[in-house]
Amino acid sequence: MNSDTLILILYYSRQGATARMAQLIAQGVESVPGCSARLRTVPGVSADCEASSPDIPADGPPYCEMEDLRECHGLALGSPTRFGNMAAAMKYFLDGTGAEWHAGSLCGKPASVFTSTGSLHGGQESTLLSMMLPLLHHGMLIMGLPYRDSGLMQTSSGGTPYGVSHWAGANQEKTISAEEKSLCILQGARLARTAQALRSRHA
Template identity: 65%
Template sequence: MNEILVLYYSRHGAVADMARHIARGIEEVAGMAARLRTVPAVSPECAAVAPEIPAEGAPYAELCDLEECVGLALGSPTHFGNMAAPLKYFLDRTSPLWLSGSLIGKPAAVFTSTASLHGGQESTLLTMMLPLLHHGMVLLGLPYSETELLHTRSGGTPYGPSHHAGADGGLPLSEEEKHLCQALGRRLALTARAQLEAGNIPALRR
């Protein structure tokens, strides 16, 4: 099985829920599987550090997860219109993969969640794409053939799935948001499979 890495940071659980729906979409495609990974919170120098293994949920990501997978779905809550610091901290440590070209040609997509409907969803998705472009990845969004984009009153953008979590972070994913997450997973898996079949992922390491 070829694996797509679903890498995310989730503070209140909404982004983790989105990740699971993206993984479900990935695994609807024959020959493809999802690898769920998260990142630990960051803290100031001399503060207590998190355990090496999280108490629950997905394991923490390592650089080898990016090398071994044939595609990437990257998810974060919105922090002032940008990705959260823990995810940025992890990406900042991927220079060895940039030097080796390990991610060139692999498809990638992004997803996010915000407390308010206009809390910077699109700016967060767009800025999350920048380091992936530097790595030479092939970016995917959601086409308007996914008709939920035309009538959703919750999350959902052509740049990637999004979720409106509410001021207390307690709103569950709407049916439209779930569908768009799963659609992105399928599109990512289909593209990765086609890239593999065409020999367009030269740096693939499994």
């Protein structure tokens, strides 16, 4: 059995920016010795009741299963902004985790959130806060990014103390900036170290 501290990085991405952030957070997780990252996504939803997603994604990581939530020691949750809120696909997935809430599968585990927006003031912070709410209901320990060592004061694009963010531009023309990349990696490493420390205290 793998004894690594496992961090689940669960995200939804349409244009690729949130997926790229997830990969950078995974890089931060795996920079911590004894920690590993598991990337998972969720299927899209549609207003058309006849539309459905394939059982297996055409590319990228697999869809998240409830087992992934049970097995992880920490969680990073990511979504693009939709009118200042998380995307419907992520909300739909979280709405289906009632059994894990009842079992306390995530209770006491650390969590962080991340997002990507089309405009600089497009609801980054409210989206991050919206993603925290179901995690608090699950009893998770919410982590942000401290100003002390995160370089938040230097960024002119994405980044918040509630979690890392990325300003993608209206047409997704903006690549992840050096500051955003650094914040993603930092957030992943900080989450991993915290999960590792909590796990060792309860060993």
